[in-house]
Amino acid sequence: MEILKEGIGTLFGDPDPDHAREFFRKKSRKMEGKLMTVKEAVERFVHDGEYLASGGFGSNRISTVALHEILRQGRKNMGFAGHTTTHDFQILSAGKVFTRLDASYIVGLEARGLSNVARKYLEGGAVDITDWSNYGLAIRFKAAAMNVPFLPLRILMGTDTFKYSAARTITCPFTGDTYAAIPALYPDVAIIHVHEADIYGNARIKGITVADFDLSRASKRVIITAERIISNDEMRRDPAQTVIPFYLVDAVCEAPYGGYPSNVAYEYFSDEEHLQEWLKAEKDAETLKNFLDTNIYNCRNQFDYINLHGGIEKMMTLRKKELQYATREKAEGGKNNG
């Protein structure tokens, strides 16, 4: 097939379908218990130099519990998929975890502002950046999930986002039109926070799934952190709710409030005050170091971290904030005007 134009960004990962099939052929599909601590999961399945992806949507349903552990264990030189990564990107930038980056949304925390530590990390030149759009990067997971080397899309073309991507343009064999060929991406490991999982790794996500359906299928290894562990009987009672089946999953970690300070739908709202503290702490190196020591490096786990920020009482406040729409709805007899 003739290539018309070629992005100059580095193509991270190997899009070859047969290489991926060889890997998945050897991956266990035995339904066995995979319950372990987050510490053990990160030790066993997240390695220096490998390619990491983070589920959820930046400040929504991220696995903070696994991200902090990755910093504590000092992972370095990783590749990373910046698919709407906001607070997760901020954490990994603070730990200088990655040096290769597929970027579709990074550095910003949406309306909250830009992360100084993330900006400085990239502006320092230590990271090889390949740009994409959000859909483009989501489609890289989808192509991998489908085990095709690329998918043809009509995005990116004509822009510098294309120029600095690793996409290529091709001619459609049916219409003769030009399409961007978006290559498959198989991350080595994905960390995905979910609402419920059983000990085998069958997992339920409530609310939006963002790109996690395809990400879990594209990734060679998957670490699930779950608000709650539920029984396999319960899972089998309503199989339509299963978003991620056990045979994709390598580790299951029970992690109540494991997404804090992000928003986990129907569980708790984001802690906006603490996210602002993060942005403020990034103003200078000394403040940031103390902040990271306090909130990550000197914490044993997510429980220590949560206790620094009001513990269960605070979690209940955030839970109330998340669930208040429902109660207000009832109280005001169907109105919902803020």
Next chain:
Amino acid sequence: MADYNTMELMICCAARELEDGASVGVGTGAPCAAAMLAQKTHAPNLLVAFEAGGMAPLLPQMPISVGDSSTYFRGIMATSMTEIMETCARGTIDYTFLGGAQIDMYGNLNSTQLGQDHNRPKVRFPGSGGANDFACFCWKMMVITPQDARRFTEKCDFITTPGWLEGGDSRLKAGLPKGCGPYKIITNMAVMDFEETSKRMRIISINPGYSVKDVQDNCGFELLLADKIIETTHPTDDELRILRDEVDPLRIVIGR
């Protein structure tokens, strides 16, 4: 006539572009306020989609994130990003609102970086997010932005998101879907569209208190002028009341 600030005027202008029964892909901030205002005034059946997966919520408040739980509160569907973008790709989403640090005369947007060295940018911004995708697929792309000469630039340091690219039929030639592209640029000083053939930005309406000269002085490239330039219609008392009391009671977007 009530007092109002320029943000309120821009949101009202944007809301009026969204007719009942249309569909719009929005983010947080002013675009979301415009969509909510349209729903609460003339367009109760406006279909609102959020890129992270929220479809047609009854928004209880301004979302703080494009993926927070309010973006599918009492929604029609809580789904995935690919499902939302595929809905755009099929031609179902009429409008979108985008923004950036720079915009050029063809409506190309930069939200990626300042400076030319890609791996060592002078300033790094978030990048495309869903902007490139929305701009490629949604029929009419609009921008709500303050008007200043640094932002309205002759040449973007980086084109993150396609406008009309180099004008004329360059967008189509690049391979992007037919019939869609930049539509209106709404600023604190004016409303612009794009001339049909050259696809260059053109003043069609001036906001109260500003002149064509003000707009041109705060623009880094030469703007075209419509044959008839009108004065932008003031927000009505009803629009302002709904915007302030129901859409943004905490004054997060419209200010205090």
